[in-house]
Amino acid sequence: MLTILTPTYNRRHTLPHLYDSLYKQGRQDFEWLIVDDGSVDDTMSWVQGCQAQAEFPIRIERQENGGKHAAINAGVRAARGDWIFIVDSDDCLTPDAVECVADAVAEAVQAPESVVGVCFRKADMQGRLLGLPREREPSPWVATPSQAGRRVQGDLAYVFRRDVMADLPFPIIPGECFVPELYIWNQIGDRGPIWFYLDRAIYLCEYLDDGYTRNFRAHLRRNPGGFLLFYAAQIGREPHWKDRVKAAIRSLQCLVYCAMNAADRSRPTV
Template sequence: MAADAGESVRLSVVIPAYNYAHLLRRAVDSVMAQLRPDCELLVVDDGSTDATPQLLAEAEALHRPGFRHLRQDNAGAAAARNAGLRLSRGDYLLFLDADDELLPGALDAVCAAVQAQPRASVFLGGRVTRRADGREKYHPPPAALAPDLCERLADYLLRKKIGMGHGSTIVRRELIARRPYPESLRGGEDIPVFAHLFAQGEFGTIAQPLVRIHKHADSLRHLARDSDGRMALLIDEIFRGLPASCERIRGAYAARRYLSLFRIALRQGAYRRAGRHWREAVRQDARQAFALRQFRKNLKAVLAGLLRRKAA
């Protein structure tokens, strides 16, 4: 039994959905199977053209109370998440992607952590990633965070010591309301939100894995569509409003992002675009572009591109 309209809600789970009807039921069922009286599930249909509206109507008839859904014109994942934020009643928010699933016991673990760590406004939980071939890997939350904001940011953006993602990050509602998802971005919109949480709240951890994240072709397709302009917009959004001392991280992070685009373009055989991304990576931070670890990745991508070109 979930919360009625007049009852207090501790946690709102928000799922933005766009043309994922074939996967959305799994996500919805994973939440509803463990819904508590102090939790709710909201699904925002971002103008889907598949069977998503019918699926959500059936789910609402089956699961009420505790389940609500909203349909809006297509405006992107950031706008859908912000719509869910406005509709939510919970003290805390957990955003779940439509192609992922909460693991059994996740909501109990979150609510227990909120009660045990009342000073924390952000919680980082464990997560499991599953590849298309069925292989899984567990990613625990960080054991501790650096006391310095810029070091935390570097651990998140550069060193990958802090894993933050939808399904395993729980945030006080007012923190997201203060800095909502940037609707100008149509990809990577979670990164600025997560980056700014380091400057706003005290962190708690949940060792239990909360979510299974499914890696598939659509997960990577958004990166391939990133243009130089969109990438610059993302980087500006991440660092906007952060202390000036954190600007030292900006060039290195930008170079890493452009190197990723460079490798994707090579694998696709888009050599002119790859060259443009490479030049921009060098301009942002040549040390990153020629670092040994990056060099190995780049060499592998170059060889893959050459093999593709030869096969064509």
């Protein structure tokens, strides 16, 4: 079984669009696992209504608000599928997404090497690819997440083996609620090959005003410890010296923010 894992926080107004896209899948052999990260809207009651009518299993796990990375950790622990496809609560899938993933996984498990993930493209709600178009890479193309990110310059839709994700949980940093996903995705790529299908978009998304992409600087300021883990690791992963320098500068910026946040916490309140 494939687990479609959706971390969510106060997204009752966007979840129906995702649910509709799952309902329209050509294959229904998956479970939808929702991890409610402490929502205060009516997410729970809405999901319970969907459970009564859906043709595929829907489960919901609830936790205190800890951030998307903590919700992913909880979802991996609760997942029943052998492969996990993370789909955000404000996005949706093309009608053939599950079929594409199932076909890729079926091929991957027959490979002589231990494939740890398969990956597809993301597109906007009008179907336009995010990032650069595919050029000469074969399909599937074997690469690391960092290599694929540099090639595509846009977000990608990863599907990983649950057992590998379980071995590599996101670190939880006290007082912070975010760790860049690429920090863990790269570690997963260290465990084995990831197959990239750069000619297929199966994931449709848009960037909301309160989303991560449009609020990068604020996220960096609030979560410097998580970003420091990522940028410090990237210094050794980047192949070009300019990118290594950029990662080092970001790491120093994170250290400054860590010190500022520590000073703020230690300042006595009036």
